[in-house]
Amino acid sequence: MARWEPNTSERLTEAAMELFAERGYGQTTVQDIAARAGLTERTFFRYFTDKREVLFGGSHEFQKTIVDAVRSAPKSIAPLDAVVDAWASTSDFFERRRAFARKRNALIASHPELQERELIKLTTLAAAIVDLLKQRGTSSAAATLATEAGLAIGKVGFEQWIRDPKDRSLTFHLNAARRQLEAVVGKGKQAEAEGSSKRSA
Amino acid sequence: MARWEPNTSERLTEAAMELFAERGYGQTTVQDIAARAGLTERTFFRYFTDKREVLFGGSHEFQKTIVDAVRSAPKSIAPLDAVVDAWASTSDFFERRRAFARKRNALIASHPELQERELIKLTTLAAAIVDLLKQRGTSSAAATLATEAGLAIGKVGFEQWIRDPKDRSLTFHLNAARRQLEAVVGKGKQAEAEGSSKRSA
Numbered sequence: 001m002a003r004w005e006p007n008t009s010e011r012l013t014e015a016a017m018e019l020f021a022e023r024g025y026g027q028t029t030v031q032d033i034a035a036r037a038g039l040t041e042r043t044f045f046r047y048f049t050d051k052r053e054v055l056f057g058g059s060h061e062f063q064k065t066i067v068d069a070v071r072s073a074p075k076s077i078a079p080l081d082a083v084v085d086a087w088a089s090t091s092d093f094f095e096r097r098r099a100f101a102r103k104r105n106a107l108i109a110s111h112p113e114l115q116e117r118e119l120i121k122l123t124t125l126a127a128a129i130v131d132l133l134k135q136r137g138t139s140s141a142a143a144t145l146a147t148e149a150g151l152a153i154g155k156v157g158f159e160q161w162i163r164d165p166k167d168r169s170l171t172f173h174l175n176a177a178r179r180q181l182e183a184v185v186g187k188g189k190q191a192e193a194e195g196s197s198k199r200s201a
Numbered sequence: 202m203a204r205w206e207p208n209t210s211e212r213l214t215e216a217a218m219e220l221f222a223e224r225g226y227g228q229t230t231v232q233d234i235a236a237r238a239g240l241t242e243r244t245f246f247r248y249f250t251d252k253r254e255v256l257f258g259g260s261h262e263f264q265k266t267i268v269d270a271v272r273s274a275p276k277s278i279a280p281l282d283a284v285v286d287a288w289a290s291t292s293d294f295f296e297r298r299r300a301f302a303r304k305r306n307a308l309i310a311s312h313p314e315l316q317e318r319e320l321i322k323l324t325t326l327a328a329a330i331v332d333l334l335k336q337r338g339t340s341s342a343a344a345t346l347a348t349e350a351g352l353a354i355g356k357v358g359f360e361q362w363i364r365d366p367k368d369r370s371l372t373f374h375l376n377a378a379r380r381q382l383e384a385v386v387g388k389g390k391q392a393e394a395e396g397s398s399k400r401s402a
Contacts, residue, residue: 160342
């Protein structure tokens with residue numbers, strides 16, 4: 001049994017995803033995953049701390065890609081553009097794992113404890129982005145708003161990408177979500193200009 | 202000892218907040234809180250399941266206020282307006298407890314497990330708002346974007362309200378945050394119109 005062959009992590013991930021689909025996430029053990037991959041539990045634990053990490057193992061690369069992109073964005077770029085461009089920089093990362101992303105998304109949606117972990121990871125990422133924008137000289141309020149608006153675009157863009165029967169890129173769907181956010185924010189603005197809003201009371 | 206006097210819950214809350222400030226949240230027990238309020242532990246447990254609930258006991262009223270406001274918003278009002286107006290409808294709720302809200306906010310900010318609980322409560326609330334907007338006929342993407350943008354406005358408005366030395370209303374700060382979001386989203390749009398964005402590549 002080749003313990004350090006380059007695709008060990010991929011074999012374990014594939015075995016885990018098969019078993020999660022066949023038996024359910026809760027009913028799958030690390031022993032099952034290792035056996036399906038033709039590896040030992042010891043090998044499994046060399047790559048993942050537990051079965052949950054099979055789903056979150058890529059998060060580090062994803063987060064690093066985002067944070068690096070925000071950090072290296074030119075200061076001339078508006079904060080929201082810096083955040084949306086950072087999301088778009090993960091397009092290749094996700095393109096290589098569209099099938100995995102679809103299965104992972106469905107699994108997380110049906111398990112509250114996985115949703116919580118995803119939520120906490122995204123919140124930590126958001127805090128890092130806010131800090132980077134503030135270092136660029138953006139005010140705390142604008143940094144928070146750009147980060148949250150960017151996350152909303154990322155969330156909607158990702159959901160549309162996951163479901164797209166035409167398999168268009170994440171960047172395509174991020175641009176679409178961004179235009180939708182502009183419409184959603186602009187629509188309110190228009191209503192306000194027409195004096196139909198009670199918020200000015 | 203009057204067990205059902207009307208302000209028992211307030212007395213327990215006040216005692217808990219005093220002790221959290223004096224000894225720290227982690228070092229305060231339910232026994233301490235009851236003793237400080239001059240009540241029994243048994244009485245405490247009639248109002249709260251644990252000491253954490255002293256901080257989250259008002260969440261139900263807060264969430265109900267928001268959800269009711271979104272549900273009863275006229276269909277002519279744009280989705281984002283419905284969400285921001287719902288936040289503004291909690292202005293009185295918060296005005297009555299500004300001192301508590303300040304202490305609570307500082308406590309939550311310094312305890313990750315409390316932050317996680319707050320985050321999960323807000324996410325549950327967001328899901329409820331998205332559903333209500335979809336029932337109004339808003340698309341899933343626009344409902345998510347309006348909800349997330351509204352939460353961002355709520356978050357920033359609340360943070361500014363908490364810190365405002367002039368004690369202006371939450372509604373005032375929500376309106377300010379909304380205008381800031383319009384600027385943040387519009388700034389990106391302008392950059393795009395000028396062709397300075399690389400997102401169209």
